[in-house]
Amino acid sequence: MKDESxxxxxxxxxxxxxxxxxxxxxILPKFRNDTLSKLxxxxxxxxxxxxxxxxxxxxxVQPLEFPGGDIGKLAVCGTVNDLVVSGTRPVAxxxxxxxxxxFDQNRLDTILASAAEAARxxxxxxVAGDTKVVEKGAADGLFINTSGIxxxxxxxxxxxxxxxxxxxxxxxxxxxxxxxxxxxxxxGIQFDSPIQSDCAVLSDLIGRLVDRLGxxxxxxxxxxxxxxxxxxxxxxxxxxxxLLIEETALPIQPTVQAAADMLGFxxxxxxxxxxxxxxxxxxxxDRAMKIFRxxxxxxxxxxxxxxxxxxxxxxxxxxEMVTRIGGRRIVQMPYGRDLPRIC
Amino acid sequence: xxxxxxxxxxxxxEYCGKIGRPIQVMEVCGTHTVSIFRGGIxxxxxxxxxxxxxxxxxxxxxxxxxxxxxxKLVQRPDILIATYGDxxxxxxxxxxxxxxxxxSVQVVVSSDDAVQLARKNPKKIVVFLAVGFETTAPATAxxxxxxxxxxxxxxxxxxxxxxxxxxxxxxxxxxxxRIDAFLCPGHVSVIIGSDAYRPVVERFGVPCVVAGFExxxxxxxxxxxxxxxxxxxxxxxxxxxAVVTPQGNRTAQNLLTQYFExxxxxxxxxxxxxxxxxxxxxxxxxxxxxxxxxxxxxPGKEMPGCRCGxxxxxxxxxxxxxxxxxxxxxxxxxxxxxxSSEGACSAWYKYGHSRSNPS
Numbered sequence: 132m133k134d135e136s137x138x139x140x141x142x143x144x145x146x147x148x149x150x151x152x153x154x155x156x157x158i159l160p161k162f163r164n165d166t167l168s169k170l171x172x173x174x175x176x177x178x179x180x181x182x183x184x185x186x187x188x189x190x191x192v193q194p195l196e197f198p199g200g201d202i203g204k205l206a207v208c209g210t211v212n213d214l215v216v217s218g219t220r221p222v223a224x225x226x227x228x229x230x231x232x233x234f235d236q237n238r239l240d241t242i243l244a245s246a247a248e249a250a251r252x253x254x255x256x257x258v259a260g261d262t263k264v265v266e267k268g269a270a271d272g273l274f275i276n277t278s279g280i281x282x283x284x285x286x287x288x289x290x291x292x293x294x295x296x297x298x299x300x301x302x303x304x305x306x307x308x309x310x311x312x313x314x315x316x317x318x319g320i321q322f323d324s325p326i327q328s329d330c331a332v333l334s335d336l337i338g339r340l341v342d343r344l345g346x347x348x349x350x351x352x353x354x355x356x357x358x359x360x361x362x363x364x365x366x367x368x369x370x371x372x373x374l375l376i377e378e379t380a381l382p383i384q385p386t387v388q389a390a391a392d393m394l395g396f397x398x399x400x401x402x403x404x405x406x407x408x409x410x411x412x413x414x415x416x417d418r419a420m421k422i423f424r425x426x427x428x429x430x431x432x433x434x435x436x437x438x439x440x441x442x443x444x445x446x447x448x449x450x451e452m453v454t455r456i457g458g459r460r461i462v463q464m465p466y467g468r469d470l471p472r473i474c
Numbered sequence: 475x476x477x478x479x480x481x482x483x484x485x486x487x488e489y490c491g492k493i494g495r496p497i498q499v500m501e502v503c504g505t506h507t508v509s510i511f512r513g514g515i516x517x518x519x520x521x522x523x524x525x526x527x528x529x530x531x532x533x534x535x536x537x538x539x540x541x542x543x544x545x546k547l548v549q550r551p552d553i554l555i556a557t558y559g560d561x562x563x564x565x566x567x568x569x570x571x572x573x574x575x576x577x578s579v580q581v582v583v584s585s586d587d588a589v590q591l592a593r594k595n596p597k598k599i600v601v602f603l604a605v606g607f608e609t610t611a612p613a614t615a616x617x618x619x620x621x622x623x624x625x626x627x628x629x630x631x632x633x634x635x636x637x638x639x640x641x642x643x644x645x646x647x648x649x650x651x652r653i654d655a656f657l658c659p660g661h662v663s664v665i666i667g668s669d670a671y672r673p674v675v676e677r678f679g680v681p682c683v684v685a686g687f688e689x690x691x692x693x694x695x696x697x698x699x700x701x702x703x704x705x706x707x708x709x710x711x712x713x714x715x716a717v718v719t720p721q722g723n724r725t726a727q728n729l730l731t732q733y734f735e736x737x738x739x740x741x742x743x744x745x746x747x748x749x750x751x752x753x754x755x756x757x758x759x760x761x762x763x764x765x766x767x768x769x770x771x772x773p774g775k776e777m778p779g780c781r782c783g784x785x786x787x788x789x790x791x792x793x794x795x796x797x798x799x800x801x802x803x804x805x806x807x808x809x810x811x812x813x814s815s816e817g818a819c820s821a822w823y824k825y826g827h828s829r830s831n832p833s
Contacts, residue, residue: 395815397512456479456689458514460825466804 139234144264157240158260161247166223166258174258176223180282184219186210187278193472195242195272197312199328200404203246205474206275208332208404209355211253214279215337216351216407218287224250225259227276232267242273253332255279284338286345291369293349296440299416300374301409303336303429304329305382306359307401311390313473314401318394326386331405336428340409343422347415354408355474357465359435360399360450362408364464366438367448374450376436376462400465402473410438475694475713476686482693483518489700490520498524498652499699500645500788502638503659504531504816505687511825513689523700526652526788527818529641529744530659532606532634533560534786534810534817537740538774540605540634541566547601547632547767548576554595555579556588557603558610563813567775570813585610585617592621592629601763605634608665611752612726615733618754618761632763633753637736638662639670640750646678649744649787655681655699657692660714667722668712675708684712733758740773742810743783782809785818792819792826799823 142149159168166174190206200208207224214221226246230239250257308329315326333353341348354362359381363374383398391398405428411419416434423429441448450462477485490497501507507527510516516525529535545566547553555571559581562571571579578598582588585602592600604614614631621629642656658671663684671682681702685695694713702708712718730752739751754762764771776783780802781795792798792811802808804820811817 452514454512454514454689456513456515456518456693458517458689460511460514460517463824 137236139230139232139236139239139264141232141264141266144230144262150262153262157236157243158262161243162226162250162257162260164256164258166256167260174223176258176280178222178282183280183282184214184217185278185280186213187276188213189274189276190474191271191274191472192313192474193271194313194316197316197328198325199309199312200330201242201245202273202275203242203244204249205330205404206277207246207249207253208330209474210277210279211249211255212333212353212407214281215334216353218284218289218341218351219281220284220338221253221255221279221281221334223256223258224277224279226257227261228263229270229274230262230264231270231272232264234272239273249332253334284341287341287348288346289348289350291350291366294366294370294372294410294438295349295412296372296438297413298349298410298438299413299419299434300363300376300436300438301411301416301419301423301432301434302354302359302382303407303423304405304431305384305387306403307387307391307396307398308384309404310358310401310473311387311396311398314394314396315390320390320393322386322390324386326384326390329403329405331428333405333407333428336423336426337407339426340419340422344411344415344419347412348409348419349412350410352408354403354406356402358398358400358402359408360397360462360465363450363462366410367450371441371448373439373442373448374436375439376450376452378452378455380433380435382431382433399462404474475715476691477694477697479690479693482690482697485697486523486693486700487520489697489704490522492704493522493700496522496524497654497700497703498526498788499655499657499696500526500528500653501657502528502530502642503662504534504814505661506530506657506659506685506692507818508816508821509687509689510692511821513692514825515689515692516826519696523696527785527821528645528656528788529741529786530607530638531811531814531816531818532610532636533564533814534782535636535641535741535744536561536564536605536634536810537742538566538776539740539772540632540774542774543632543764543769544571544603545574546769547763548578552599553578554591554598554600555603556582556591556600558582558605560814561603561605563807564810565777565808585613586620589617589620589624589626589629592626593624596628599628599630602629602631603634604631607636607638607659607662608726608730609661611635611734612665612729615729618733618758621761627760630761630763630766631754633734635734635752636739636741637750637752638666639674640736640747641741641744642671642674643677644744644747644750645787646674646680650789653680653788654703655683655708657695657699658682658684660684660686660718663712663714663718663722665723665726667720668710668718669720670722671710675710679708681708682710684714684718686714686717740771743786777808780809782811782819785811792822795819
């Protein structure tokens, strides 16, 4: 139920009556589950294994709402995806809110609803939370922190040490959609065919991949900040192997490319929020591609390159790209100053 | 005309064979430099064909003295600096606008944004850092016209505009005799017209070929250059006919003549170039920050060890500089060619020295 536009007050974070009211009215109904409803100081969880994965991420995206999602959806997707690309099945999330005094309650309600919807899609419970309100000017609207824990997916065995020469490098769809959506909004650029963030939970897609291919999936990572270029460079730094990708194989939406050209960005460096880079054993590449393409989040999946052996005598590994005209260039680790507050 | 990939390479190889000696072609424009690296074009060229990056990146050719003037201006509490983005990262003698954390600097994407900034801040004097070649200078002229119309007395420019053809003359006239031909900039040529390069061809006998920025357009331009060198018939040609005419854009040219006059200004690395820079005509003195604040142009001191000047003249490749990729990298740039996204050092660092093209 929505009230007329009412601002969040400092007292909503004060731990008193207004806080309780906010939690009862706006938060509990959306995330209702047995653990959260007890409102204990700490959530108690029964896990099926003692080996758990644990991750945390803070979200400061600006603007808070964007085509394809908002900060609420992003905060859940981000942490869920960090778990699933590690071969982990998410079990529970925490959600911490830092709200600027004066923030519209209806807007907060909508953002929390999309966080709840994303959690439902990921089949994960939000079992702990916190609400703080800071003075006007001390935050930019709303910041969210989510942490998550999970247990290993059956059959999953991923890590840098499992990447081998000959492996295929796959991505489940187009590059840079999230980053360019945010940047275009910030620069006030509009397009005839609007672009939208790829923000999505990857649990189902990755669950299927691991379920069917198990140990043949050698490595996974979500190419968020720094984009595909950062993920590939992390691989060569950790393994010393060379990677070779093909420019013509990169899945790219023409409008997103146009936005990147206009603003002077390289889509290889731009953030994604619903993508996974999977390094797959050579004889499993075709099956992995089929699993991707049969899923709504993988229709434009592509095998973009392969892992090559270490170069004899070279001090470190290198990511190279065969360009559209058949030339070669290196793909560097982006230096991270281009895109502040993208997630 | 744009060739297909195979034809372009076949022609380049054939003509390079005919020429029978190594050739060096300078791409004058920073946008060409970036596109050449991003397309991996250097890895595909015949071995006898060497590309040199020229003085075509506006931030790179801006003299140290200009940066030092800016750093002096920002000390005044009544001044707001409006600038295109890359300029804030160029180090002056005491640091850059960015590292000094100066708050009175606004990054703008157009000269009109700078005028609007002056309107919105009537208590400040907005100084627009007007840099760039014939492509951005007309926009500066329009901004001044707009400031005149609005009767804004708190808007002025620090004029750092430069002209491309005088720099080409200066290079061939003494600084770098190794240049066999120029690949001429697409955008600048839209304004000045391809005929503007005729005097260069006539005086120095080098081909001047205008090309667009797509890899295939660039390769077509390079193939045309090879053909001219093989035939020993240098001339002005354009493989970018769709947008570049021999006469150029008269409206923009008239704006340049109306508001600016050429003079012997300072370029980084190239020194004073005869009629190579633009300054405001005396009737627009009130919009000239140098006149308004009584600043004299004093040659700046280059960063010790920085070889951007030689890079800009095509005398060395960036990796020949001892600081390249060591102390000077995109995170902590020392020289402007590493600062600017269109700089040769930045392009070389980001896309160059691949396994197949060790440099």
